[in-house]
Amino acid sequence: MLTTLSKRSPASSNKHSIRISVCSNEVLVPDRVSAVLGKNVTLSCRVEVGTNLSLTQSSWERQSPTGTTTLAVFNPQFGTSVVEAYENRVQFVRPSVEDASIVLQGVSFADIGSYTCKVATFPLGNSQASTVLDVMVEPKVYVSAGSGPLVDGDVDSVVATCTAERARPPAEVFWESDLFGRSEKIDQDEPNGTTTTQVRYIWAPTSHAFGLTLTCVVRHPALDMEFRIPYVLDVQFAPDVMVVGQDEVWYVGQENVRLDCRANANPYPHLFLWTRVDTLMPAGVEAANGSLVFTRPLRRNDSGTYRCEVQNDVGLRSQDVHIWIREPPPTTATPTSATTSAAVALGSSGTSPTQRHAQFTSPTLASLADGSVGTIVGGAVGGVLLLAMLLGLGVLCYLRQRRTFRGDYYTKQYLGPSDMQKESQLDVIQPHELMDVYGGDSGKGSQDLKPKPDGDFIYPDYTKDEGSWGDSLRRGCTYYSDSQSNRGVNPSGPPVSGPTLNNGAPFLQDGCYDNGTDCEYVAHTDGSVISRREWYV
Structure with a gap:
């Protein structure tokens, strides 16, 4: 069933035809609305009208302990209407058959409560939904x-x-x-x-x-x-005092010298005081605005301990500074013309004296300070001493390597063949026995046993290039000790007894050459004799 309704807008008299099929309707509102105190709030209400139904009126009501109060009414034909108590505070947002929302202005605590949106349709009747308004207060x-x-x-x-x-x-x-x-x-x-x-x-x-x-x-x-x-x-604290200005060395006669006392404090300090700890403040020293100023050249008696005191509302703090006034450094004397000419003459002799003197006294050549000269001289002397010590160590090592062989274990403590080891002790040449060999005089002894310059071996007087000195067929040099003779070492004939030393060591004759392969013994410069056969084992 189609029904045509006319709607009158409150602002105009134009008529609008609306065709609605009504079957059912529904009212939609929020469960709870929060409003800020003193500000506006919107109470929304949406209406869903079914087919074959027509909206005749929508309204807002408020429930209170004393009863129900109607706030505003919307009629599609006659427009909107607001009760006098809310006339200046309530108005519809966009009044229509689908929207019945209103705005509540200037919310107060009195507005807290429940509000109902009610819709009347034909032929279904009334439908409604309620919401609760709460008021928030902005802190x-x-x-x-x-x-x-x-x-x-x-x-x-x-x-x-x-x-x-x-x-x-x-x-x-x-x-x-x-x-x-x-x-x-x-x-x-x-x-x-x-x-x-x-x-x-x-x-x-x-x-x-x-x-x-x-x-x-x-x-x-x-x-x-x-x-x-x-x-x-804002934390208050006592002054943190710091003295600046003594970053360099001060000398006697130095001018324009000052010390500045600075402080980090809260609140700002109201007192800066300079004093001398060890004695009275010397004349010519003034303190102003936290600075200690020397209005005259420095003196030796200006050395001492100075104290800066700073005070604020929290406390008093101080800082001590120790000043040492030194003697001015000595100045380097300018070389004389004679010294200059001599120095240049030593360095170069190919130019005239006038030219050499002009070259040395060039303004680009600065004289060395006394401290620098001392450092250079000391370094040079130390270097020379170190070089001499290293050279001496090198020579000592070289001499130790070149030292002549004077015998070893076999030459000093040799016990002889196995059959000679049965003796009670080692035969060692004693100094008095060497006197007998050399005739008691180093200059008159046997020339055969004297050291020769060709090494540790003793050579008799013969030419070294003799071709037959190693031939065993022409030079027999076999020698047997007394003990060997007694034991019958040479059964084929009588043993040949050679000369012996007092200690029992054999003495080599002139015919026995130490480099020959047929000589059984070899003599050394220290007077000992060693068997060649045992030596090569």
């Missing part, structure tokens, strides 16, 4: 300092308090900080269901935190964004 946020000043070294103190005053619902409040403090939260109920929240920040002040920042953070549904309020720490 008043501020930060306040503690009750007393923050002083370096004090115990835990209240630094600052972050307050969210009379919020509905209670606000979320906290501190952001890099310090090692703690927070204390206090909630206080206020009228109309509001709550005041305070968060105190407690911390033990130190001068190192001077100028750092704490941040108070407040979050609340009535706020479009969180509140962030910075708080700069």
Whole structure:
């Protein structure tokens, strides 16, 4: 069934024809609406009219303990109407058969309650839905300092308090900080269901935190964004004194010398005082604006300990500085013309004396300071001594390597053949026995046993290039000791007894050459004799 309705707009008399098929209708409103105190709020109401139904009227009503009050009415034919009590505060947003939303302006605590959107349709009848209006209160946020000043070294103190005053619902409040403090939260109920929240920040002040920042953070549904309020720490501390100006060495006669006393303090210092610790302040020294000024050239008696004292409201601090006035460094004398000419003459002899003198006294050649000359001379002497020591060590090592062979284990302690080892002790040539061999006189002894320059072996007087000195067929040199003769070592004939030393060692005759292969014994320069046969084993 199609029904044509005419709708009158409150602003014009034009008529609109609407064709609606009505079967059912539905009213849609939010369950709960929150409004900010003093601001406007929208109570939305959407109407869904089914087919074969026609909207005749929509309205808003408020339930109170005393009864129900109609706020505003919308009729598609006659327009909108608002009761006198809400005439200046309530109006429809976009009045139509599908939208019955209204705006409530200047919300107060009296507006808290339940509101109903009611729709009348034909031929179905009335449909309605209710919503609850709650009023939020935006908190008043501020930060306040503690009750007393923050002083370096004090115990835990209240630094600052972050307050969210009379919020509905209670606000979320906290501190952001890099310090090692703690927070204390206090909630206080206020009228109309509001709550005041305070968060105190407690911390033990130190001068190192001077100028750092704490941040108070407040979050609340009535706020479009969180509140962030910075708080700069104002920590008071005694002066930290520092004296500047003595970065270089001072000498007697130096002028324009001053010492500056500086201090880092909170609050700013109100006293700067210069004194001398070891004695009275010398004449010609003035203190002004924290500076100690020497108005005259420095003297030797200006050396001493000076003290700068700085005071503020927190305390008094001082700094001592020790001054040592040295004698001025000696100046280097300019070389005379004679010395200059002589020095140049030693360096170059191919130019005239006038030219050499002009070259030495060129302004680009600066004389060395006494300290530099001493350093160079000392370094040169040390280098020469080190080089001489290294050279001596090298010569000593070379001589040790070139030292003549004087015998070894076999030549000094040789026991002889196995059949000779049965003797009770080793035969060793004694000094008095060598006297017998050499005739008691080093210059008159046997020439056969004297050392020769060709090594450790003793050569008799013969030409070294003799071709038959190693031929055993022409020069027999076999020698047998007395013990060997007694034992019958040579059974084919009588043994040949050669000369022996007092210690029993055999004495080589002239016919026995030490380099020959047929000689059984070899003599050394120290007087010992060793068997060739045993030597090569």
